[in-house]
Amino acid sequence: MQFTQGLHRAVQQKPDEIATICGERQHRFSDLRDRVARIAGLLSQLGVRRGDVIAIQALNSDRYIEFFLASSWLGAVANPVNFRWSAAEVIYSLKDSAAVALFVDDQFASQGAAIKAQTPSLRELLFIGDGECPTGMRDVEAALPGVAPIDDAEVGGDELFGVFYTGGTTGAPKGVMLSHLNICSSALSLMAEGSFPEGVIGLHAAPMFHLGDMMLIAGVLLRGGRHVAMPMFRPELALQAIARHRITDLLLVPTMLQALVDCPAIRDADVGSVRRVMYGAAPVSEALLDRAMLALPGVEFTQVYGMTEMSAVMTVLPPSMHLPENRGSGRVRSAGRAAYHMQVRVVDADDRELSRGEVGEITFRGPNLMKGYLNKQDASAAALRNGWMHSGDMGYMDDGGYLFIVDRLKDMIICGGENVYSAEVENAIGSHPAVLSCAVFGVPHAEWGELVHAAVILKPGAELALDSLQAHCRALIAGYKLPRGLEIHETFPTSGAGKILKTELRKPHWQGRERAVN
Structure with a gap:
């Protein structure tokens, strides 16, 4: 099994059908294969060899899909960089993976020279933006007409496909090494569950550097479906894309789903093409699920852990x-x-x-x-x-x-020798009518070791006091699990996957202390 297999199959069966759409730009499957073979050829001319690591720092676009395909076509290893990272974190991942080339778009081109200067292995900066190519970078689009396409190296199976870095919220990011078989087996498993059927049109709204969206890329690619990319998730823009491109499949984290169904524009939006919503990173509350099913009638919801x-x-x-x-x-x-x-x-x-x-x-x-x-x-x-x-x-x-x-395991709260699971407390707090979102974590206490503490985002116009919250929760969970502290937030810090970063919320309470379960 190889990552490029879906592209070969689609070119064989429907070469003139649209494969990718990004803004006003679109490519047929035959065009996509030619572009991928030429990008791989350009990399080969620049001395990139099988097994070398190439990286990308960019917002979502059709170029991202081309990057993954070209890397696989050449037999190189992909390193998609988290675009929310600081320059120091980006440089760490490039050094750790010994990346030899970095693709950047308009958004990140200004950082390229400084990153290259601090990354000894990095030989090439390749520009894939729509604006003017910065000095010292190679303009991929301008170069492609003069590059001969090369044959697919047909790398697959247990050979390395990519290095995907974890968030690094508790230390240096770890580079997870995934093979072609790893990626394709997960995508095929989702297809066996009923995801990505014939005629799928997927919207890439979640970050394409994240492995969650990789499942949408791989699944739609294997099926020979259509990819529609938007630079970043914005609920009103996602609704416009759904209507314009007749999107059938969405992959969202719960925070994105909530933003979508709460967007005022959804009342008048044409969402009738949507057939399936896949969500992950966390379960959704039944209240959110009810709102989502009302806003997206007839849509099938699937959770992936x-x-x-x-x-x-x-x-x-x-x-x-x-x-x-x-x-x-x-x-x-x-x-x-x-x-x-x-x-x-x-x-x-x-x-x-x-x-x-x-x-x-x-x-x-x-x-x-x-x-x-x-x-x-x-x-x-x-x-x-x-x-x-x-x-x-x-x-x-x-x-x-x-x-x-x-x-x-690291978020479990140990209060007076009792284990308190934050998810259980969050379920109780989340059912309070004033609460929009919540996160529960332990804070230090001299006698009990830790106390249960709640961080909450309230619904517009709502108010909430600790005693009121405790009274609500007392009917749902044991007394020792009740929140003993409450803080109100406008927003929560989140990871690239949309998960609430409890490490950041917990940090002010643990300054100068070491938490045993971390």
Whole structure:
């Protein structure tokens, strides 16, 4: 299995159909293959060889898809850079991966020279923007007509496809090494679940540097569907793209879904083409799900629980479990069941599998399991014990094989010797009528070790006091789990995947202290 396989298949079957759309620009599948073969040829002329790492720092566009395909076509290794990172973090990932070339767009071209000056391995800066090419960079678009296309190197299987860096919120980012088989097996598993059917038109609104959107890229590519890219997610612009391009499939994190359904423009928007919404990073509340199903009638919702180390797909909660008539089981609050290519176990500290209903660490294995962390043998060995990926997530499995996530191991609060799972408290707080979003974490306490603390974003015009919140939660959770502190926020810090960064929220409370469970 190779990443370019979907492109070859589409060119064979429908060469004149539209493959990519970005703004006013569009390319047919035959055009896309020619461009990819020429970009790979340009890289080859510049001395990039099979196994070399090439990076990209850019907003979403059709050029991003071309980058991934050209890298694979040449047999190089892709490093998509988080565009939210500081220059120091970008330089770290380029040095760590020994990247030899960096693609940049208009947004990031101004940083290119400084980054190259501090990255010894970096030989080439390649400009893929729409404006004027900066001095010292190579203009890819201007160069392509004079470059001969090269043949696909047909690299695939267990060979390295890319290095995807984790967020680095608790230290230096780790480069997750993923093979062609890793990526393709996860995409095929989603297709077996019913995602990316014939005629799919996917909107790339989530960041394309993130592995979540990679599943949309890979799945739509394997099916031979159409890719529509928007630079960054903006709900009103996403609604315009849906109407204009008849989008069928959306991949969103819950914060994006919430912004979309709460956007005033959705009342008059034409969203009738949308058939499927895939979401991940976190479950959605039933209240948000109800609003989303009302705003997007007839749409199938699928939750995917994944992590970079497992090529983004581990368990799937299918559309049927989101329907009102099936919510009585409570499984809409689960992460679903093992995807078709996965094995899942919940284990204790000695890696012994636990009985159904018992809380432990969730572990995984399958053909999507990473090759390891680049240049980090100790971290790789710690995560990949006994052939299983140890996720760091705590959870339990019910009798039907549905997996329930109760907390991150590092986010579990230990209060007076009792384990408090933040997700349980968040579910209780999230049901308060004044609360729009919340995050729960532990803060230090001399006697109890830690106390439960809540950070909350309120609905417009709402007010909330701690005693009122405690009274609401007391009917839902045990007394020792009640929040003992409350802080109100306008927004929360989030990662590239849209996850709330509890490390940042927790930081002011732990200044000068060391947290044992971190």
